[in-house]
Amino acid sequence: xxxxxxxxxxxxxxxxxxxxxxxxxxxxxxxxxxxxxxxxxxxxxxxxxxxxxxxxxxxxxxxxxxxxxxxxxxxxxxxxxxxxxxxxxxxxxxxxxxxxxxxxxxxxxxxxxxxxxxxxxxxxxxxxxxxxxxxxxxxxxxxxxxxxxxxxxxxxxxxxxxxxxxxxxxxxxxxxxxxxxxxxxxxxxxxxxxxxxxxxxxxxxxxxxxxxxxxxxxxxxxxxxxxxxxxxxxxxxxxxxxxxxxxxxxxxxxxxxxxxxxxxxxxxxxxxxxxxxxxxxxxxxxxxxxxxxxxxxxxxxxxxxxxxxxxxxxxxxxxxxxxxxxxxxxxxxxxxxxxxxxxxxxxxxxx
Amino acid sequence: xxxxxxxxxxxxxxxxxxxxxxxxxxxxxxxxxxxxxxxxxxxxxxxxxxxxxxxxxxxxxxxxxxxxxxxxxxxxxxxxxxxxxxxxxxxxxxxxxxxxxxxxxxxxxxxxxxxxxxxxxxxxxxxxxxxxxxxxxxxxxxxxxxxxxxxxxxxxxxxxxxxxxxxxxxxxxxxxxxxxxxxxxxxxxxxxxxxxxxxxxxxxxxxxxxxxxxxxxxxxxxxxxxxxxxxxxxxxxxxxxxxxxxxxxxxxxxxxxxxxxxxxxx
Numbered sequence: 001x002x003x004x005x006x007x008x009x010x011x012x013x014x015x016x017x018x019x020x021x022x023x024x025x026x027x028x029x030x031x032x033x034x035x036x037x038x039x040x041x042x043x044x045x046x047x048x049x050x051x052x053x054x055x056x057x058x059x060x061x062x063x064x065x066x067x068x069x070x071x072x073x074x075x076x077x078x079x080x081x082x083x084x085x086x087x088x089x090x091x092x093x094x095x096x097x098x099x100x101x102x103x104x105x106x107x108x109x110x111x112x113x114x115x116x117x118x119x120x121x122x123x124x125x126x127x128x129x130x131x132x133x134x135x136x137x138x139x140x141x142x143x144x145x146x147x148x149x150x151x152x153x154x155x156x157x158x159x160x161x162x163x164x165x166x167x168x169x170x171x172x173x174x175x176x177x178x179x180x181x182x183x184x185x186x187x188x189x190x191x192x193x194x195x196x197x198x199x200x201x202x203x204x205x206x207x208x209x210x211x212x213x214x215x216x217x218x219x220x221x222x223x224x225x226x227x228x229x230x231x232x233x234x235x236x237x238x239x240x241x242x243x244x245x246x247x248x249x250x251x252x253x254x255x256x257x258x259x260x261x262x263x264x265x266x267x268x269x270x271x272x273x274x275x276x277x278x279x280x281x282x283x284x285x286x287x288x289x290x291x292x293x294x295x296x297x298x299x300x301x302x303x304x305x306x307x308x309x310x311x312x313x314x315x316x317x318x319x320x321x322x323x324x325x326x327x328x329x330x331x332x333x334x335x336x337x338x339x340x341x342x343x344x345x346x347x348x349x350x351x
Numbered sequence: 352x353x354x355x356x357x358x359x360x361x362x363x364x365x366x367x368x369x370x371x372x373x374x375x376x377x378x379x380x381x382x383x384x385x386x387x388x389x390x391x392x393x394x395x396x397x398x399x400x401x402x403x404x405x406x407x408x409x410x411x412x413x414x415x416x417x418x419x420x421x422x423x424x425x426x427x428x429x430x431x432x433x434x435x436x437x438x439x440x441x442x443x444x445x446x447x448x449x450x451x452x453x454x455x456x457x458x459x460x461x462x463x464x465x466x467x468x469x470x471x472x473x474x475x476x477x478x479x480x481x482x483x484x485x486x487x488x489x490x491x492x493x494x495x496x497x498x499x500x501x502x503x504x505x506x507x508x509x510x511x512x513x514x515x516x517x518x519x520x521x522x523x524x525x526x527x528x529x530x531x532x533x534x535x536x537x538x539x540x541x542x543x544x545x546x547x548x549x550x551x552x553x554x555x556x557x558x559x560x561x562x563x564x565x566x567x568x569x570x571x572x573x574x575x576x577x578x579x580x581x582x583x584x585x586x587x588x589x590x591x592x593x594x595x596x597x598x599x600x601x602x603x604x605x606x607x608x609x610x611x612x613x614x615x616x617x
Contacts, residue, residue, distance in 0.1 A: 152517050
């Protein structure tokens with residue numbers, strides 16, 4: 001079971017030329033700035049926009065190939081779509097929303113309702129079955145949208161910015177729920193997002209899109225440590241650290257300790273921007289900085305005037321310094337350094 | 352909300368402007384003889400004919416007008432503006448002109464009418480069917496314009512969501528689009544019905560004035576003005592009562608909802 005897509009499309013100012021692959025059970029995140037064409041890629045996969053050139057095949061079945069005059073209508077594709085801000089049917093109850101797809105595919109009312117009830121049960125929505133979508137919270141609406149899409153048994157699930165419509169307070173909880181629910185689905189998933197934290201939480205692999213082109217693809221760790229463009233470096237190329245917080249100290253699975261400013265106890269995701277990482281040569285340092293970790297430079301990546309260094313140690317980090325600073329310190333791969341980060345420069349989110 | 356005094360005053364004058372003619376009619380109504388005129392054969396026949404033809408015209412307006420509104424709202428084709436203007440023309444045309452045009456198109460010697468006559472033996476002018484055609488001609492634009500506006504305001508992603516869930520275009524139209532535009536559809540249908548019910552000019556030009564087949568209420572009112580003004584007043588009041596009941600029954604929310612972006616989820 002695979003997704004193979006080459007999408008060429010001109011739409012207004014957007015000139016899209018993207019290749020995308022996904023394997024069974026895989027979650028691919030499409031990352032990119034606004035206007036990069038992420039949502040348009042999803043629309044092409046779902047059949048909501050036909051491609052001008054290229055070819056899309058899902059599970060070996062070609063669903064769009066203008067050269068061969070093949071176009072499968074959205075209702076006949078094995079895809080499920082979760083829209084940004086969900087687009088639930090306001091004139092139907094929550095139950096009817098989830099039953100809609102099964103009904104539309106020709107099942108009787110009874111069977112559709114039974115299947116919808118099972119999905120509502122699975123998504124902890126049973127109490128809301130009779131309510132109208134307008135009366136739901138953002139997180140609940142998202143679960144309804146997800147249940148509605150999954151109820152038709154898609155092989156490929158497409159999610160367009162599933163967390164963007166939520167406020168910061170509920171985002172972390174909903175993200176965790178979404179990950180849990182996505183894990184129970186064994187088909188392929190493509191998630192559009194512009195937040196690397198979401199990508200980290202939800203995806204196995206990321207594809208970064210800029211102005212209609214794939215600029216980089218790989219695991220998030222690969223992309224983070226070797227960003228190929230300014231955008232990737234600034235937005236995606238952050239250090240993501242997973243660990244458990246106790247009394248203001250985060251401990252990673254490898255045993256590194258990170259002092260953070262304000263965070264509740266529990267499982268936490270910390271992000272450190274590479275340019276917040278200070279590097280000093282040698283073995284011992286004394287400063288006001290609370291977080292200092294020894295490490296070895298394993299890789300140096302030049303990106304114009306800035307340089308990215310991959311530092312291996314108990315806490316692997318990516319640091320970004322200027323080319324001039326690199327020359328001043330005369331740093332080379334293999335050198336021992338100390339990396340320090342101010343506690344206030346670390347952003348945290350519950351994981 | 353409280354309106355500023357000048358606006359309140361002007362609005363009050365507007366209400367009076369619409370109320371006064373009604374007061375005038377009520378003032379002059381021959382109340383003692385009203386029942387005689389009401390149960391008069393001419394009046395009852397005309398009223399029944401008016402109700403039947405205006406409802407037929409409304410049904411035709413819905414059947415053809417909704418797809419037309421859909422075409423105008425959703426399909427971007429060259430000359431769409433011209434097509435829309437053409438379809439709405441009869442709203443602003445003097446109805447008599449519309450009737451004359453219909454006559455030359457669908458009359459027995461008309462462009463299309465002669466074939467209707469030769470091939471199918473169908474004659475429209477001076478028949479009840481002709482009344483329905485004339486009424487539909489002037490009434491349908493009211494439905495089209497209302498429904499098109501609602502379709503334009505509808506979030507297209509609602510229909511897209513339906514398609515991705517496995518629904519065909521037709522299923523989507525019935526289960527998502529129609530319910531979402533229902534308030535506008537009801538408002539448009541009522542406006543079209545009201546226009547058809549009050550139709551005079553196109554009807555008398557195209558269908559003539561035969562009691563029982565083409566003499567609708569407005570025609571009966573007009574003719575009795577010549578012969579029996581008292582009867583005209585009673586018939587006019589009947590028309591007003593029927594129309595007022597329907598329009599008053601149109602709850603505010605139909606009009607309100609028709610102008611809101613309908614159906615967008617939270």
